[in-house]
Amino acid sequence: MVVIRLSRGGAKARPFYNIVVADKRSRRDGRFIERVGFYNPLARGGEEPLRIAQDRLNYWLSVGAEASDTVQRLIKQAAKAAPAAA
Numbered sequence: 423m424v425v426i427r428l429s430r431g432g433a434k435a436r437p438f439y440n441i442v443v444a445d446k447r448s449r450r451d452g453r454f455i456e457r458v459g460f461y462n463p464l465a466r467g468g469e470e471p472l473r474i475a476q477d478r479l480n481y482w483l484s485v486g487a488e489a490s491d492t493v494q495r496l497i498k499q500a501a502k503a504a505p506a507a508a
Contacts, residue, residue, distance in 0.1 A: 424487040426479070428461065429454060438462050441474060441493060443482050458482070461496055474500045 423446045430451055432438030439461040442454035458478045465471035474497065483489070489497065 424455070424482070424485075426458065426482060426487050426489040426493050428490070428492055436464060441496070443487055456482075472496060472500055472503070476500075476504075 424443060425446050426441065426443050427450070428439040429442045429444075430437060430439055440457050441459040441461060443456045443458060444452075444454040448454065456478065459472070459474035462469060462471050479497065
């Protein structure tokens with residue numbers, strides 16, 4: 423099964439997450455198929471806290487990939503922020 427989930431990066435106490443499409447059997451920070459965005463929970467000032475490539479996300483969801491609970495929450499958050507930016 424293919425899942426859309428977070429992959430952790432960054433330093434100790436400074437998390438940074440990539441939103442990736444991966445096989446469910448692979449490790450959290452291991453092999454992935456495609457990177458579709460990122461999430462920076464500690465974004466300050468002019469830094470961008472969240473970016474998702476909506477076209478790639480919609481493609482993977484259309485072919486049966488399942489998003490994790492956290493990624494679903496971030497998708498909703500990005501959808502709210504998109505109309506405000508436009």
